[in-house]
Amino acid sequence: MILASSIPASTAWAIVTGLGVLWVILGVWWGRKAKTSEGFMLAGRNVGISLGAATAMATWVTSNTTMVAPLLAYEKGVWGMLAYASASFGLLLFAPLAFRIRRLLPRGVTAGDFFRLRYGRVGWAVFLIITLVYSITWLVTMAIAGGKLLETIGGIEYVQGMSLILVVCVLYTLFGGLYAVIGTDFIQSLIILAGIVFIGVEVLDHVDVPSVHAHLVKEQPALLSVMMPAALLAIFNNMLFGFGEVMHNNVWWSRAFAMREKVAPKAFFLSGVLWFPIPIAAGFVALCAGPLGVNVTDPGKVGPEVAEHVLGLAGFGQFAGVIILVVLFCSMASSIDSLLAATSDLLVRDIYEGVFKQHLDPEKFRPVSATAIIVVSVIAWSLALSGWNIDLVLFSAGALVASLVWPVIAGLFWKRLNAPLVIAGIIAGCAGGLWAYFEIQTYTGALVGAAVSMVFTIAARWVGAKPLRDLES
Amino acid sequence: MLATANAAPTVTSDIKPDAEGKLTSDDGTIDLVWTGGHGPCELQQARDESFADARSRYEGEDTETVLTGLADGVYHFRVREVPSGGWSEPLVVNVESMNRGTLFLLLGTGAFVAVSTIGSILYGYHKNR
Numbered sequence: 001m002i003l004a005s006s007i008p009a010s011t012a013w014a015i016v017t018g019l020g021v022l023w024v025i026l027g028v029w030w031g032r033k034a035k036t037s038e039g040f041m042l043a044g045r046n047v048g049i050s051l052g053a054a055t056a057m058a059t060w061v062t063s064n065t066t067m068v069a070p071l072l073a074y075e076k077g078v079w080g081m082l083a084y085a086s087a088s089f090g091l092l093l094f095a096p097l098a099f100r101i102r103r104l105l106p107r108g109v110t111a112g113d114f115f116r117l118r119y120g121r122v123g124w125a126v127f128l129i130i131t132l133v134y135s136i137t138w139l140v141t142m143a144i145a146g147g148k149l150l151e152t153i154g155g156i157e158y159v160q161g162m163s164l165i166l167v168v169c170v171l172y173t174l175f176g177g178l179y180a181v182i183g184t185d186f187i188q189s190l191i192i193l194a195g196i197v198f199i200g201v202e203v204l205d206h207v208d209v210p211s212v213h214a215h216l217v218k219e220q221p222a223l224l225s226v227m228m229p230a231a232l233l234a235i236f237n238n239m240l241f242g243f244g245e246v247m248h249n250n251v252w253w254s255r256a257f258a259m260r261e262k263v264a265p266k267a268f269f270l271s272g273v274l275w276f277p278i279p280i281a282a283g284f285v286a287l288c289a290g291p292l293g294v295n296v297t298d299p300g301k302v303g304p305e306v307a308e309h310v311l312g313l314a315g316f317g318q319f320a321g322v323i324i325l326v327v328l329f330c331s332m333a334s335s336i337d338s339l340l341a342a343t344s345d346l347l348v349r350d351i352y353e354g355v356f357k358q359h360l361d362p363e364k365f366r367p368v369s370a371t372a373i374i375v376v377s378v379i380a381w382s383l384a385l386s387g388w389n390i391d392l393v394l395f396s397a398g399a400l401v402a403s404l405v406w407p408v409i410a411g412l413f414w415k416r417l418n419a420p421l422v423i424a425g426i427i428a429g430c431a432g433g434l435w436a437y438f439e440i441q442t443y444t445g446a447l448v449g450a451a452v453s454m455v456f457t458i459a460a461r462w463v464g465a466k467p468l469r470d471l472e473s
Numbered sequence: 474m475l476a477t478a479n480a481a482p483t484v485t486s487d488i489k490p491d492a493e494g495k496l497t498s499d500d501g502t503i504d505l506v507w508t509g510g511h512g513p514c515e516l517q518q519a520r521d522e523s524f525a526d527a528r529s530r531y532e533g534e535d536t537e538t539v540l541t542g543l544a545d546g547v548y549h550f551r552v553r554e555v556p557s558g559g560w561s562e563p564l565v566v567n568v569e570s571m572n573r574g575t576l577f578l579l580l581g582t583g584a585f586v587a588v589s590t591i592g593s594i595l596y597g598y599h600k601n602r
Binding site: 096223224298 | 533600602
């Protein structure tokens with residue numbers, strides 16, 4: 001559609017900058033507690049149930065939830081909507097894993113610690129390559145979504161908007177570490193929930209559901225079909241992608257280490273339950289595009305475009321743009337900050353200290369950590385200049401992370417394993433998944449990657465298996 | 474310049490043609506772009522190549538759209554300036570989903586891996602709690 005920006009660019013700048021200043025102030029305030037590296041990276045290992053559940057939920061509500069979930073619903077219909085919601089199973093299943101992680105690694109700091117102890121330096125290196133590629137990919141998709149959002153809502157030129165969002169998130173993550181991230185996540189999760197409920201109620205109030213159904217039957221029948229191949233594939237692919245994202249990434253492991261031991265499983269389970277309806281609500285908004293006469297020119301923007309249209313019908317005028325911008329900016333910031341913090345922890349702990357064998361004095365920790373955050377951001381920024389299609393970028397990483405699902409499960413629960421065979425399975429899973437992504441269909445990468453890795457991992461339990469080091473004792 | 478202004482618009486798609494030059498979508502999504510219009514345009518879609526069953530899919534100032542949810546089959550698209558410009562050459566796009574054999578193989582694999590993953594986590598948790 002021809003974008004008549006709903007709010008002036010100056011207002012959009014003011015909102016993002018104003019929220020950014022608020023997050024920075026709160027980051028500095030909460031960051032005062034981060035006097036040690038453990039305080040900065042793990043918030044003192046004392047996070048309770050409310051903050052724990054809120055930070056997990058807010059981190060999982062990313063720009064991908066608010067922008068890719070509508071895209072999936074618009075392109076893949078009802079199954080697409082449910083496919084995105086299946087990513088909540090990753091959070092739900094991380095609850096029992098968090099219980100086990102805390103028991104095996106009570107003093108663990110990053111997910112890298114686990115891979116190093118279980119699979120040796122080769123397995124650890126494979127994990128680091130995969131997780132850094134994935135984390136940068138995730139960050140790039142959010143930066144692109146942020147740039148597109150500010151372009152759509154505020155008419156801010158793409159590169160300027162994308163840069164603005166990244167700079168704001170970098171600043172407050174630099175000041176406060178995980179304390180700042182978790183604190184701001186709590187506030188952002190409340191704003192996201194309130195905003196999505198409000199927009200959902202307005203959509204239901206201004207859309208006649210039977211007429212939406214009639215429109216879909218007439219013009220977009222495949223969106224209601226129980227046998228839409230691409231959508232059916234998306235269900236299992238997304239579920240396994242979600243498993244891989246949550247089970248391997250340091251964003252979630254650092255939260256498991258940061259929460260009190262008995263809190264972590266409950267917090268992850270609660271966050272999964274709270275998260276499940278969000279992509280369904282966001283997806284339903286997109287299904288209303290046709291019936292509302294919204295011409296979609298970029299499916300990546302269909303969610304905010306329809307929401308803006310509906311709030312406009314409800315008489316909110318330019319305030320509609322303000323509401324959408326605040327909600328979506330919070331959804332992006334809550335994930336970008338988490339990813340920056342968790343990825344920089346990996347760079348500091350696993351690369352700087354682990355690979356390069358550098359001893360990190362307490363006084364050197366903050367500058368090194370800050371440098372890591374800035375390096376990650378600059379890489380993401382330079383890749384996001386392309387403005388790639390966000391769902392294609394995101395799903396290309398599915399094969400990589402899904403290949404780590406079974407190695408994580410086996411390493412946490414099994415007593416015997418052939419570690420080299422598991423590592424070979426990770427590599428084969430990545431290769432097979434990427435082949436499927438490019439050669440068969442976009443929504444097969446994670447599915448094939450997880451399947452191949454699973455076969456190798458199960459074989460590794462029986463073929464040449466050796467007892468694993470007993471971490472519990 | 475006058476001749477250009479009166480020419481019918483052209484409608485294209487980003488879908489890459491196959492070896493035979495056919496445009497095929499495997500997921501029912503078709504992006505369309507039209508150029509050469511001077512003002513509002515109308516986009517029509519038809520299953521019949523003579524456009525006997527044509528229906529209007531868009532009318533307005535935009536010069537592109539993304540149509541989704543199209544069932545398998547052959548679709549014809551054309552664009553004109555409204556109210557009375559000449560129609561563009563039709564663009565023909567096939568919607569052809571993945572064959573059922575491959576689909577069910579992948580779905581079966583996905584279901585098996587997903588159930589096995591969930592089961593192994595719950596079993597491992599139960600055994601080690």
